[in-house]
Amino acid sequence: MWSNLIGSRSNGEVNVVESGAVRKFAEAIGDFHYMKENPYGKRVAPPTFPITFRYGSIEGLELPESGLIHGDQRFEYNRPLFVGEEVFCTLVLKDAFEKEGKSGPLYFLIFERIGEDREGKRIFIASSTVIVTEAVRKEMNA
């Protein structure tokens, strides 16, 4: 039911890899290595940190507020993400399809979240599969 929006893209938003935000995230995941500088004077953000960014929203895309299932997640980096840098982030609906499940249809949405540097060079791409059950979808339209 979301297939008409395949290929749609958000306008994007600029995010800053804020030092305090990375520290809090590192504390939350219990990984203190991300709290200190490396010998090159840089601090790298944890690989899953891009989930904290804002990517803008895709016009016309409505999703249930709750009950979404996060099926899988991938992060692919061209280089590490550094504390202090600005990242331009966009969201794309890459694919949308239906599969027959045990209790009715399941809706699969494949999203790509892209982070670029100031020159427009890609830093990372994060892909995720979101699954919507029929019960959850119905609730949205109720």
Place this chain on the structure above:
Amino acid sequence: MTRQLPVQWEIGEALEPITFPPVTRLELIRYAGASGDFNPIHTIDEAAEKAGLPGVIAHGMLTMAKLSRWFSPYLEYGFVQNFYTRFTGMVFVGDVITIGGKVVGKEERDSAIAYKFDVFARNQKEENVALGKLTFLVSSEAEEVNYGERQSSDRHRR
């Protein structure tokens, strides 16, 4: 300057398992705040029960973050270049998560070596809650890795 990776990963070798302290509600609240994912099924019992769950469940992304723990001591040598996780089970408060994995590949790429790993996260009942694949890219020129690309002006700044 070339820095030598202090570990050796050979294909077929297992990663030393890491067992985390039991998942606590405070941990989930802290992760909600740090990640911005305030879906109440992760923090509030009533919301979880309304969603048909026996109790609050951990954020899948928190388990995913734990799955890369082996590599964070080596951030000056390389970085997690590709990281895939499939969420296969729910994690509840009190669960004890252990991560394990093995080296499945070692490829030379230009001046870098890509180490590939299969990883998993299991609960105390030995059920897989997440399965992943991860590539850690180690550059023979660590500075290059750390700057993403060569920068002539301030690359020796300490």
